[in-house]
Amino acid sequence: MAQGDGIDLCIIGAGPAGIAAAERAVARGLRVVLVEAGEFGGVAHNWGAQPAQALAAAAERAHQIRTARDFGLGTDEPRINFARINARIRAMIQEASPTVSPEHLIAQRIETVSGRARFAGPSTIDVGGRSIKASHFLIATGTRPVVPDIPGLDGVPFFTPETIFEVTRRPSHLIVVGAGATGLALAQSHLRLGAKVTLVEMLEPLAGEDPELVDIVLRRMRAEGLELHTHTGIVSVAGGDDQDIVLDIKAGPHEDRIVGSHLLFATGREPDFQGLGLELARVAMQGRRPELGRFGRTANRRIFIVGDAAGHEGVHAARHSAELAVDAITGSVSKEGLVPRIVHTSPAIARVGMTEAQARAKLKDRFEIVRIALAQTDAARARAQPHGQVKIIIDSAGRVLGAGVVGPTAPELVPVFALAIARKMTPSELGGLVAPYPSFAQIIPLAAAEYARDHPGAAPAGWRRLLKRLLP
Numbered sequence: 001m002a003q004g005d006g007i008d009l010c011i012i013g014a015g016p017a018g019i020a021a022a023e024r025a026v027a028r029g030l031r032v033v034l035v036e037a038g039e040f041g042g043v044a045h046n047w048g049a050q051p052a053q054a055l056a057a058a059a060e061r062a063h064q065i066r067t068a069r070d071f072g073l074g075t076d077e078p079r080i081n082f083a084r085i086n087a088r089i090r091a092m093i094q095e096a097s098p099t100v101s102p103e104h105l106i107a108q109r110i111e112t113v114s115g116r117a118r119f120a121g122p123s124t125i126d127v128g129g130r131s132i133k134a135s136h137f138l139i140a141t142g143t144r145p146v147v148p149d150i151p152g153l154d155g156v157p158f159f160t161p162e163t164i165f166e167v168t169r170r171p172s173h174l175i176v177v178g179a180g181a182t183g184l185a186l187a188q189s190h191l192r193l194g195a196k197v198t199l200v201e202m203l204e205p206l207a208g209e210d211p212e213l214v215d216i217v218l219r220r221m222r223a224e225g226l227e228l229h230t231h232t233g234i235v236s237v238a239g240g241d242d243q244d245i246v247l248d249i250k251a252g253p254h255e256d257r258i259v260g261s262h263l264l265f266a267t268g269r270e271p272d273f274q275g276l277g278l279e280l281a282r283v284a285m286q287g288r289r290p291e292l293g294r295f296g297r298t299a300n301r302r303i304f305i306v307g308d309a310a311g312h313e314g315v316h317a318a319r320h321s322a323e324l325a326v327d328a329i330t331g332s333v334s335k336e337g338l339v340p341r342i343v344h345t346s347p348a349i350a351r352v353g354m355t356e357a358q359a360r361a362k363l364k365d366r367f368e369i370v371r372i373a374l375a376q377t378d379a380a381r382a383r384a385q386p387h388g389q390v391k392i393i394i395d396s397a398g399r400v401l402g403a404g405v406v407g408p409t410a411p412e413l414v415p416v417f418a419l420a421i422a423r424k425m426t427p428s429e430l431g432g433l434v435a436p437y438p439s440f441a442q443i444i445p446l447a448a449a450e451y452a453r454d455h456p457g458a459a460p461a462g463w464r465r466l467l468k469r470l471l472p
């Protein structure tokens with residue numbers, strides 16, 4: 001049967017991007033159908049961000065117990081029960097599920113369909129033998145993990161970031177391959193939960209991030225016991241089934257062997273358009289990737305691709321890209337927001353706007369950097385969490401262009417810098433904001449004072465000027 005005409009927007013994939021798009025579209029008065037092949041909530045809710053955050057929270061507690069002696073508290077090593085930790089994670093996901101359940105979505109006037117979608121033509125999809133026609137389509141099908149082709153891997157049991165939460169006993173020695181945001185965060189969680197962890201990376205850890213900020217995190221992780229091999233390739237792998245996993249590695253001319261109990265590949269993700277029938281949808285491809293215009297519009301102007309499938313990174317980026325696409329479909333004028341990039345290690349890295357490398361490429365030496373160590377705040381000293389820094393990129397006119405924060409509350413601080421960049425604020429204006437005491441946010445006025453020391457002419461913000469900038 002052909003589901004009735006009159007559907008304005010059919011969304012394929014009910015992860016954060018698909019759900020955000022559906023919510024915005026119904027708010028704009030569109031008739032929306034949301035199709036999901038697996039679990040509503042997508043990777044983020046079921047296998048990605050949420051479980052990883054819950055695991056990191058357990059790991060943080062274990063770390064606090066282990067370091068409690070620094071505060072004058074006598075404690076033993078935490079007793080860690082992996083089965084209970086992962087049972088809590090599953091329970092937490094179940095508890096949060098109503099917020100992404102079909103029932104909740106239907107209550108918001110979003111029609112839901114369970115099944116795998118495949119285009120049957122430029123304006124029709126097929127879902128389990130059922131045909132759905134719509135004026136516009138939004139593809140929000142996310143990504144799947146990539147596992148490298150390594151000699152010997154056939155027959156060796158391994159985990160991906162989606163399956164690692166199924167472990168019910170503490171790995172005695174977890175080998176993690178890939179030091180991106182996922183690999184580092186999962187490696188640190190397992191390390192803090194008492195596993196020995198060895199991380200193998202063929203390039204630099206977090207290669208796209210500011211090396212100065214990454215270095216702070218890596219120093220912490222090494223101090224906590226992480227064994228890290230960078231610029232290291234895997235020659236072969238063997239073992240499994242009650243036997244140790246043996247990884248032969250090579251860094252330049254040096255060969256080595258790692259013997260572990262569990263193997264996790266965090267070697268990146270790729271969009272999976274196979275089986276979606278994009279050729280029937282008249283979506284033009286560039287190799288294996290669709291050609292994308294503004295807001296993810298494809299060569300078929302009625303089809304958009306958003307979220308991780310379009311190369312955005314993280315839940316907030318996925319949601320934002322989806323909302324912009326809906327705005328484009330409904331003809332609303334919207335401005336792309338500044339999307340922060342976050343690495344959820346401990347300490348975390350959060351940054352927004354231009355990096356030092358980008359500023360150098362664009363402005364040569366016509367910019368300045370202000371750096372302040374987190375240790376300069378009383379909050380960091382009181383909580384014994386001194387590991388971190390703020391790094392602000394400022395142009396020659398004195399406007400904030402970018403900022404990177406490393407610290408326990410980095411993700412909470414970075415929106416302040418996003419606002420400063422969007423409003424073209426100066427460090428003096430930022431320094432005009434009153435940060436509560438004690439808080440890590442005090443690093444912001446400290447950074448502003450540092451800038452003012454070298455620029456005595458840059459007047460602190462008057463409240464009138466600040467108000468003028470903040471008000472629409």
Ligand SMILES: Cc1cc2nc3c(=O)[nH]c(=O)nc-3n(C[C@H](O)[C@H](O)[C@H](O)COP(=O)(O)OP(=O)(O)OC[C@H]3O[C@@H](n4cnc5c(N)ncnc54)[C@H](O)[C@@H]3O)c2cc1C
Pocket residue numbers: 012013014015016017018035036037038039040041042043044045047048049050052053115116117118140141142143161162182276306307308309312313314315316318344
């Ligand atoms: C371990 C891990 C930790 C992470 N931690 C964080 C974090 O802390 N913070 C953060 O911001 N991001 C994090 N991420 C990234 C985050 O999960 C993604 O950015 C986010 O899920 C992307 O949302 P999405 O809607 O684009 O795609 P997804 O969440 O992948 O959802 C896509 C949905 O589409 C469905 N689908 C696919 N094909 C079809 C089809 N043909 N028909 C119907 N449905 C289909 C899938 O079943 C899936 O439900 C993490 C990822 C991982 C793996």
Ligand SMILES: NC(=O)c1ccc[n+]([C@@H]2O[C@H](COP(=O)([O-])OP(=O)(O)OC[C@H]3O[C@@H](n4cnc5c(N)ncnc54)[C@H](O)[C@@H]3O)[C@@H](O)[C@H]2O)c1
Pocket residue numbers: 148177178179180181182183185200201202203204205206207232233234266267268269312313314341342343344
């Ligand atoms: N906001 C967050 O906290 C968060 C958390 C997880 C993921 N994400 C996002 O999800 C996306 C994917 O991140 P990711 O870390 O899964 O992937 P990634 O692609 O960023 O990192 C994968 C790493 O694996 C390495 N690698 C690949 N093949 C290898 C091999 N054969 N041997 C050794 N190393 C190898 C790569 O060099 C790279 O450093 C990113 O965009 C990331 O920002 C965000």
